[in-house]
Amino acid sequence: MPIQARPLTREEFAPFGDVIGLELSGGSSANQGTATRYDRIAQLTSSRPGAQPNLAVFRSVAKALPFEVRLLERHPCSTQMFVPLACRRFLVVVCPDDARGEPDVSRLRAFVCGPGQGVNYRAGVWHHPIIALDGPADFLMLAWEDGSARDCEERPLASSLLVTSD
Numbered sequence: 001m002p003i004q005a006r007p008l009t010r011e012e013f014a015p016f017g018d019v020i021g022l023e024l025s026g027g028s029s030a031n032q033g034t035a036t037r038y039d040r041i042a043q044l045t046s047s048r049p050g051a052q053p054n055l056a057v058f059r060s061v062a063k064a065l066p067f068e069v070r071l072l073e074r075h076p077c078s079t080q081m082f083v084p085l086a087c088r089r090f091l092v093v094v095c096p097d098d099a100r101g102e103p104d105v106s107r108l109r110a111f112v113c114g115p116g117q118g119v120n121y122r123a124g125v126w127h128h129p130i131i132a133l134d135g136p137a138d139f140l141m142l143a144w145e146d147g148s149a150r151d152c153e154e155r156p157l158a159s160s161l162l163v164t165s166d
């Protein structure tokens with residue numbers, strides 16, 4: 001049964017992390033009143049002592065829906081954020097844990113995200129690598145690295161899952 005990708009909303013993504021978007025609240029005046037700043041719009045965490053923030057750019061080729069999910073990954077020790085610099089739409093696929101801490105693919109979720117939205121995966125959240133839709137896209141990626149093996153566990157799926165558009 002294909003999984004329908006839904007529009008990204010803060011509420012529906014909340015179990016998996018933060019949505020960085022245009023709905024902002026609680027800002028404070030800045031720059032002599034010419035700007036409003038909104039602090040801590042996402043929870044950035046890293047549990048590895050000595051890990052430093054790594055701000056990267058991902059230049060992604062375009063994929064199309066329906067999209068076959070063949071693997072998931074997670075970063076157990078740190079959050080990972082993707083904010084598009086240039087994109088038309090992008091696909092975010094996340095999955096809750098089962099009782100053993102493995103991906104519970106029966107509850108896999110897919111979201112179609114717009115150019116004005118970004119996501120910040122909570123540490124340890126199963127997700128598919130970022131997917132650009134409709135055209136190539138550039139993303140800012142913020143993660144945490146300490147020079148050791150990347151904080152990344154991969155799980156190939158026993159059978160692929162098809163994500164379709166809503």
Ligand SMILES: NC(=O)N[C@@H](O)C(=O)O
Nearest residue numbers: 073080127128129130152
């Ligand atoms: N790490 C990496 O290169 N990419 C993935 O973690 C991803 O979520 O896209």
Ligand code: NI
Nearest residue numbers: 073075080129
């Ligand atoms: Ni990742």
